[in-house]
Amino acid sequence: MVRPATQLLLAGLGVALASSAGAAVTTGESTYQSSCIACHGADGVGALPGVPDLTATDGPLAVADEVLVKRIAEGFQSAGSPMAMPPRGGNPSLSDADLKAVVHYMRKEFAVR
Numbered sequence: 148m149v150r151p152a153t154q155l156l157l158a159g160l161g162v163a164l165a166s167s168a169g170a171a172v173t174t175g176e177s178t179y180q181s182s183c184i185a186c187h188g189a190d191g192v193g194a195l196p197g198v199p200d201l202t203a204t205d206g207p208l209a210v211a212d213e214v215l216v217k218r219i220a221e222g223f224q225s226a227g228s229p230m231a232m233p234p235r236g237g238n239p240s241l242s243d244a245d246l247k248a249v250v251h252y253m254r255k256e257f258a259v260r
Contacts, residue, residue, distance in 0.1 A: 174244075174245060174248040174249075174252075175245075175248035175249045175250070175251050175252025175253070175255075176252050176256075178241065178245050178246075178248060178249040178252070179249050179252055179253065179256075181238070182235075182236040182237065182238040182241065182249075183236055183249065183253075186198045186232070187199075187201055190202070190257075191253065191256065191257035195230075196229075197227075197228040197229045197230055198228070198230075199225045199228060201253055201257040202257045202258075207225070208253060208254060208257060212247070212250055215250050216243070216246045216247055216250055218232075219232070219235065219236060219246050219249070219250070220234060220235060220243065220246055221234055222234040222235075
């Protein structure tokens, strides 16, 4: 039998974990809206010619999180694209936590089809 105090503690932990996950999505969404949407578009398919489609099965989201965060942090030019993404999406104030959050958001929002 679980004591009431233990139930309360576990319930609080669950709320804290859920809030943390929600914060990552919120931060990721706001980062995407402020730094990524101009090129990748609201739907992730690319708003400009040559911008990689985030929804493609072989697109940018097909790589591991660590690789994707590194590419966003350092800047990256996809094969066949006439332009490179600037480091940190052109926003040098983005932290590594912001980059991880935006990757989490993109994976949730643009599930590879």
